Amino acid sequence: MPTWPVRQHRSHDGRSALNPYKDYLLERWNAGCHTAIQLFRELQPRGYTGSYRRVAASVSRIRQAQGVPPRRQGLRQRLPVVAEPASPPLTPRRATWLVLRREAQRTEAEAQQLTLLRAQQAEVAEAVDLAEDFATLVRQRQPAQLDPWLDRAAASALEAVQRFAKGLRDDYAAVKAGVTLAWSTGPVEGHINRLKMVKRQMFGRAHLDLLSRRFVGAPREGQAQAARPRAPAQVRAAAA
Numbered sequence: 397m398p399t400w401p402v403r404q405h406r407s408h409d410g411r412s413a414l415n416p417y418k419d420y421l422l423e424r425w426n427a428g429c430h431t432a433i434q435l436f437r438e439l440q441p442r443g444y445t446g447s448y449r450r451v452a453a454s455v456s457r458i459r460q461a462q463g464v465p466p467r468r469q470g471l472r473q474r475l476p477v478v479a480e481p482a483s484p485p486l487t488p489r490r491a492t493w494l495v496l497r498r499e500a501q502r503t504e505a506e507a508q509q510l511t512l513l514r515a516q517q518a519e520v521a522e523a524v525d526l527a528e529d530f531a532t533l534v535r536q537r538q539p540a541q542l543d544p545w546l547d548r549a550a551a552s553a554l555e556a557v558q559r560f561a562k563g564l565r566d567d568y569a570a571v572k573a574g575v576t577l578a579w580s581t582g583p584v585e586g587h588i589n590r591l592k593m594v595k596r597q598m599f600g601r602a603h604l605d606l607l608s609r610r611f612v613g614a615p616r617e618g619q620a621q622a623a624r625p626r627a628p629a630q631v632r633a634a635a636a
Contacts, residue, residue, distance in 0.1 A: 402420055413446035414439075421451075425458055432456075487511070496528050498535075523554055539576040 414421070417439050436444075439451065459465075484490065485511065490606050493501075494510055494617040502510070511624040514521040526549055545557055549561035564571050 412450065413444065415448050417442065417444055418454075421454060422458070425455070429609050430455070430459070496531050519554060522552060523557060526552065526554075526557055534575055537575055537578070539572060542572060542575055 420439070420442065424438065429435060429438075432455040433448065435455065436448045436451040444451075458492055459627060486494075490627075491513065494506055494513070499505070510524070514524055526545070529545055529548075530556060532538070546561050546565060549557045552558060552561075595607060598606065598610070
């Protein structure tokens with residue numbers, strides 16, 4: 397810039413958009429109109445372009461100048477007392493765990509909530525009964541109850557239960573073994589997940605030989621010493 401930029405002050409310093417309407421505001425106030433929103437609505441058709449907050453502040457100063465206490469709100473309708481619910485909202489996830497939880501582990505509030513859930517609709521009660529029965533036959537390993545449960549699920553009016561039963565029939569041998577035998581594939585799944593994690597950590601930076609070393613693990617101290625080649629003196633001592 398050719399000259400030093402001198403700080404510019406606001407041209408309307410000390411003036412307000414409400415100043416041209418103060419006479420009308422005082423006239424309406426003395427006439428008995430003491431409501432700020434009503435005065436604001438009357439000023440707008442007269443050309444006032446300011447905000448309602450400015451009018452409300454001016455009315456508040458007039459009220460203070462006259463010694464009038466601040467305007468109080470009228471009596472509102474009395475609302476019921478709000479209290480924290482006895483149990484959290486019943487989301488689909490919570491409803492699932494509520495149904496599948498063992499009966500001995502349910503609290504009194506959860507048992508009451510499950511009773512109310514059953515009473516909502518006949519289809520909901522049917523779904524809860526089928527889910528509880530299936531969880532019982534899996535936990536207690538009751539293979540004799542599997543076929544009757546599949547028949548009940550296939551004849552159910554719930555489409556989701558029918559699809560679930562159809563999926564179990566497609567893999568009937570594995571499901572039958574799962575509710576009969578005490579063996580579980582949990583440890584195998586754990587090793588598979590560990591192998592996947594190790595593989596993803598070194599993706600693009602190593603090959604199968606390093607992957608095999610990391611997954612199988614280094615030999616123990618005793619195994620390492622046994623596999624270590626002996627010195628010639630040690631071989632002669634052992635032969636003697």
